[in-house]
Amino acid sequence: MKKDTKIVHAGRHPEQYLGAVNPPVYHVSTVTYPTIAAMTAGERKPFDGMRYGRFGTPTSFALEEAVAALEGGYRSVSTASGLAAITGTLTALLKTGDHVLMVDSVYFPTRRFCQDQLKRCGIETTFYDPLLGADIASLMRPETRVVFVESPGSLTFEVQDIPAIAAVAHAGGAIVVMDNTWATPLFFQPFDKGVDISLQAGTKFIVGHSDAMLGIITCATEELWHIVKSSVAQSGVCAGSEEVFLGLRGLRTLSVRLRQHQESGLALASWLSQRPEVRRVMHPALPEDPGHTLWKRDFTGACGLFGLELKPCSEVAVAAFLDGLAHFGLGYSWGGFESLIIPTTEGIRRTAAPWQTEGPTLRIHTGLEDPSDLIADLALGFERLAATA
Numbered sequence: 313m314k315k316d317t318k319i320v321h322a323g324r325h326p327e328q329y330l331g332a333v334n335p336p337v338y339h340v341s342t343v344t345y346p347t348i349a350a351m352t353a354g355e356r357k358p359f360d361g362m363r364y365g366r367f368g369t370p371t372s373f374a375l376e377e378a379v380a381a382l383e384g385g386y387r388s389v390s391t392a393s394g395l396a397a398i399t400g401t402l403t404a405l406l407k408t409g410d411h412v413l414m415v416d417s418v419y420f421p422t423r424r425f426c427q428d429q430l431k432r433c434g435i436e437t438t439f440y441d442p443l444l445g446a447d448i449a450s451l452m453r454p455e456t457r458v459v460f461v462e463s464p465g466s467l468t469f470e471v472q473d474i475p476a477i478a479a480v481a482h483a484g485g486a487i488v489v490m491d492n493t494w495a496t497p498l499f500f501q502p503f504d505k506g507v508d509i510s511l512q513a514g515t516k517f518i519v520g521h522s523d524a525m526l527g528i529i530t531c532a533t534e535e536l537w538h539i540v541k542s543s544v545a546q547s548g549v550c551a552g553s554e555e556v557f558l559g560l561r562g563l564r565t566l567s568v569r570l571r572q573h574q575e576s577g578l579a580l581a582s583w584l585s586q587r588p589e590v591r592r593v594m595h596p597a598l599p600e601d602p603g604h605t606l607w608k609r610d611f612t613g614a615c616g617l618f619g620l621e622l623k624p625c626s627e628v629a630v631a632a633f634l635d636g637l638a639h640f641g642l643g644y645s646w647g648g649f650e651s652l653i654i655p656t657t658e659g660i661r662r663t664a665a666p667w668q669t670e671g672p673t674l675r676i677h678t679g680l681e682d683p684s685d686l687i688a689d690l691a692l693g694f695e696r697l698a699a700t701a
């Protein structure tokens with residue numbers, strides 16, 4: 313089955329719901345059993361079937377089945393947010409004395425979780441240069457349990473050599489965990505590239521409409537799935553029923569939306585790269601991007617999220633550019649139908665590989681508006697910037 317067909321069918325079982333195309337939303341905490349024998353049988357397989365609302369419902373099982381099929385993994389676990397998927401996975405895998413190799417371009421709250429929570433538990437994190445491929449071997453220790461990748465980084469858009477990193481990690485006995493939110497399962501197949509656990513902030517492209525928080529963890533093997541599912545269940549963090557439904561609903565149109573995000577994002581990125589006010593555009597699908605070769609080798613597409621560096625200009629000029637935009641919201645998210653823009657100069661925190669820029673940096677999430685309207689809006693923004701500079 314091709315991806316576009318799989319995305320329509322995976323996880324759907326109309327025969328179980330009187331023929332309804334989509335599963336209903338199960339509003340449930342309590343589940344009752346017909347007999348004590350059935351109750352005891354359920355305890356032997358705690359995560360299969362309905363036992364208690366927190367462990368999952370037919371709606372969450374459907375979403376998990378669909379995402380696991382698309383990612384190409386064994387099975388998935390849904391969580392209350394993308395960050396909960398990240399922290400739930402790290403908590404499941406790590407214990408006191410372990411060591412984590414964390415990519416320096418990682419989503420900031422993941423960095424903070426390592427620096428605060430993991431450190432408090434006696435787990436050490438070493439941040440590494442995203443551009444290290446097989447050379448990551450020099451940072452591996454006998455106690456390195458997790459090598460975490462996020463490619464491209466969601467602020468600097470550096471592309472990682474994941475197969476090379478995974479080969480080194482596995483040789484050292486470590487588990488490779490990837491934040492695959494930028495590419496989604498449609499544009500990057502994590503398990504073919506050596507990843508063991510793939511994480512999605514479902515909040516972004518899977519939900520796709522900026523109206524729900526959701527995370528999904530997909531594991532390569534049954535063993536890893538049991539470790540992660542048990543730990544997430546013990547933590548008490550589960551995805552809400554409505555959110556899971558919105559994730560499932562968004563998923564069905566992910567491929568058409570993503571194709572449009574890609575096309576419009578490339579139109580904006582190409583236009584911006586020709587503008588005199590722009591020093592460089594950070595978009596791995598542009599041939600001149602430093603990550604382009606790796607992106608072309610490993611990815612099958614690009615979403616509409618990318619960065620740009622302006623030529624040096626004042627904060628007031630940047631504010632004039634941003635404040636008057638009609639079609640770009642100022643918001644810290646992405647993946648929804650609407651375009652967003654944020655300044656990123658202050659948000660890029662690096663400790664292993666310095667990030668050098670001359671001018672202010674911005675991030676654009678290209679929504680589903682007509683790209684010519686978006687370009688016209690940005691052009692007016694540059695006029696305001698020039699008038700203020």
Ligand SMILES: Cc1ncc(COP(=O)(O)O)c(C=O)c1O
Pocket residue numbers: 393394395396419466491493494513514515516525526527644645
């Ligand atoms: C790359 C990346 N991963 C994970 C997350 C966390 O997702 P959530 O906001 O659903 O917790 C985000 C959110 O912005 C993100 O950008």
